[in-house]
Amino acid sequence: MYALADCNNFYASCERVFEPHLEGKPVVVLSNNDGCIIARSQESKMIGFKMGEPIFKCKGLVKKHSVIVRSSNFALYGDMSRRVMQTIRLFSPDVEIYSIDEAFIKLDGLAGRNYEKIMRKMRMAILQWTGIPVSIGIGKTKTLAKLANHYAKKIPEVGGVAEIPQNSDEMLRAVEIEDVWGIGRRWSKKLRNIGVNTAFDLAAIEPESIRRSFNIIAMKTAMELRGHTFFRLEQTPEKRKTLLRSRSFGKPVESWHELSEAIASHATRAAEKLRNEELVAKVLRVFFHTSLFNYQEPRHSAHATVELIPPTNVTHTIIKAALGAAKPVWKCGFRYKRAGVQLIDLSSGQTQNSLFESQETKARDKRMMVILDSVNASMGSGTLHFAATGFTKVMQMKQTRRSPRYTTHWDELPKCLCGL
DNA sequence: TCTGGGGTCCTAGGACCC
DNA sequence: TCTGGGGTCCTAGGACCC
Numbered sequence: 001m002y003a004l005a006d007c008n009n010f011y012a013s014c015e016r017v018f019e020p021h022l023e024g025k026p027v028v029v030l031s032n033n034d035g036c037i038i039a040r041s042q043e044s045k046m047i048g049f050k051m052g053e054p055i056f057k058c059k060g061l062v063k064k065h066s067v068i069v070r071s072s073n074f075a076l077y078g079d080m081s082r083r084v085m086q087t088i089r090l091f092s093p094d095v096e097i098y099s100i101d102e103a104f105i106k107l108d109g110l111a112g113r114n115y116e117k118i119m120r121k122m123r124m125a126i127l128q129w130t131g132i133p134v135s136i137g138i139g140k141t142k143t144l145a146k147l148a149n150h151y152a153k154k155i156p157e158v159g160g161v162a163e164i165p166q167n168s169d170e171m172l173r174a175v176e177i178e179d180v181w182g183i184g185r186r187w188s189k190k191l192r193n194i195g196v197n198t199a200f201d202l203a204a205i206e207p208e209s210i211r212r213s214f215n216i217i218a219m220k221t222a223m224e225l226r227g228h229t230f231f232r233l234e235q236t237p238e239k240r241k242t243l244l245r246s247r248s249f250g251k252p253v254e255s256w257h258e259l260s261e262a263i264a265s266h267a268t269r270a271a272e273k274l275r276n277e278e279l280v281a282k283v284l285r286v287f288f289h290t291s292l293f294n295y296q297e298p299r300h301s302a303h304a305t306v307e308l309i310p311p312t313n314v315t316h317t318i319i320k321a322a323l324g325a326a327k328p329v330w331k332c333g334f335r336y337k338r339a340g341v342q343l344i345d346l347s348s349g350q351t352q353n354s355l356f357e358s359q360e361t362k363a364r365d366k367r368m369m370v371i372l373d374s375v376n377a378s379m380g381s382g383t384l385h386f387a388a389t390g391f392t393k394v395m396q397m398k399q400t401r402r403s404p405r406y407t408t409h410w411d412e413l414p415k416c417l418c419g420l
Numbered sequence: 421t422c423t424g425g426g427g428t429c430c431t432a433g434g435a436c437c438c
Numbered sequence: 439t440c441t442g443g444g445g446t447c448c449t450a451g452g453a454c455c456c
Contacts, residue, residue, distance in 0.1 A: 030424090031423085031424035031425075032424050032425070033422090033423090033424075034422085035422075035423050035424055036423055036424060038424070038425095052423085052424085053423085054422070054423040055422080055423085056421080056422040056423080057422090057423085072424090098455090098456080099455080099456045100456075101456080102456080181454095181455085182454065182455080183454085184453065184454050184455080185453095185454095186452085186453065186454085187453075187454085214453090215429085215430055215431070215453080216429095216430070216431095217429070217430070217453085217454075218453095218454095240427080240428095241427090241428080242427075242428090243426095243427095244425075244426060244427080245425090245426090246424090246425065246426085247424085247425080248423085248424070248425090291423085292423080293422095293423055337423095338424095340425090398422090
C-alpha cells in the first residue's frame with residue numbers, strides 16, 4: 001500500500017504560514033519575473049484564475065476581488081518543504097520525495113495497519129508543526145494513491161485523507177481521464193475520442209492496445225489503476241542526466257556584452273550545481289531567444305552545442321565553452337528575452353585523463369573551485385565570482401512583491417506574527 | 421509594456437556493424 | 439529476374455511530471 005501526501009496550494013500556503021491574516025483571502029503566487037500565476041489559494045481558484053496565466057491579463061479580476069499577489073519566494077518554499085518532509089519521515093522510514101510539495105510513503109508494515117488512522121495523525125502533525133495543510137491519498141499502487149489524493153482534495157467531507165478500497169469502481173468512475181497521473185492533455189484528448197472518459201474506462205481497456213496506440217508508460221498506468229504495481233518507491237534518487245540553468249530577462253537584452261554576462265552567470269550557477277552533486281559534464285548547450293509571444297518584432301532563436309574535453313565541472317572552463325559557443329550564433333539587432341546553459345551527458349567524477357591536459361592545471365583548477373565554493377558558502381553566493389558575469393544588474397529579476405525569507409535569512413526573521 | 425524554470429522517459433528512423 | 443537477418447547507437451521529437 002502507498003500513500004501520497006500532497007501539500008494544498010503549497011506556495012500560497014507557505015505565504016500564509018507567516019502571515020495568518022491572508023487566511024480566507026484569495027492569494028496567487030507568480031513565476032520568476034512576476035510573469036505567470038504558478039500557485040493559487042482555494043479562493044483564487046474559485047474566482048477563476050488559471051494555472052500559468054500571465055498576471056497582466058488578470059488585472060481586472062485582481063482588482064475586483066482584492067487578490068493578494070506575491071512574487072515567488074523559493075528560499076521560503078524550499079525550507080518549508082524540508083520541514084514537511086522531515087515530519088513525514090517520522091511516520092515512515094520509506095519515503096520518496098517526489099516533488100517540492102509531494103511525497104510517496106510505503107505503508108506496508110506500519111504499526112497497527114490502520115493506515116488511514118496513521119495518515120490522519122501525520123496530517124495533523126504536519127499542520128501543527130509546519131502550518132502547511134496537506135491532503136493524503138491511500139491506494140494499492142502509486143497511481144491509485146495519486147487518484148485517492150485527488151479525491152481527498154476534491155471532496156472536503158473526507159477531511160483531507162481518502163483511501164481507495166479494493167474494487168472501488170465508484171471512485172475510479174468519479175475521476176476524469178485528465179486527472180489520472182501520467183495521462184496529460186494530449187493523451188486525454190486522444191482517449192476521449194475513443195470513448196475513454198474516466199479512470200475506470202482506462203482501467204477497462206485491453207493493455208496491449210494501449211501500448212500500441214500510446215506507449216508502455218500509458219499501459220503501465222492503466223495496469224496500476226487495476227492494482228498491479230509497476231511504479232515502485234524510489235528512495236535513492238538516481239544521479240541526474242542533464243542540468244539546465246536559464247532565465248527570462250527582466251528587460252530585453254540587445255548587446256553582446258549584456259547577453260554574455262547572463263550566459264556566464266548561468267554557466268556559473270550550472271557549474272556550482274554540478275560540483276555540489278559531484279558530477280562532471282561532457283556536453284554543453286547554450287541557447288538564447290527573443291520573445292515567444294511578440295510577433296511584431298524580429299524573432300531569433302539561437303543555440304549551439306560543444307563537447308567538453310575532458311568532462312569538467314570547473315566554472316571558468318564552462319564559462320569559456322559557453323561564451324565561445326554562443327558568440328558565433330549571436331546576431332546584432334534582436335531583443336533577446338531569455339538565455340540559458342544546459343549541461344548534458346553528466347557522470348560522476350571518475351574520468352579518463354586527457355593526453356593533452358596538464359595535471360598541474362587540473363590540480364590548480366580543483367583547488368580554486370574548492371576555495372571559490374567555500375568562500376561563497378560562508379560569505380554569500382556570488383561573493384567571489386568571475387569578471388565575465390559582470391558587475392551590473394542585468395540578471396536582476398523583476399520581483400516586486402516577494403515576502404521575507406523568514407526561515408533562511410537572519411535579517412528577515414519574523415519579528416511578530418500579525419494577527420496573533 | 422507585461423507570458424517560468426526545471427526535469428524524465430519513450431519511440432521512430434537513420435547510420436552503422438557483422 | 440532475383441538481394442537476409444541480426445544487432446547497437448544516436449538523435450529529434452513528442453509525450454509526460456512538478
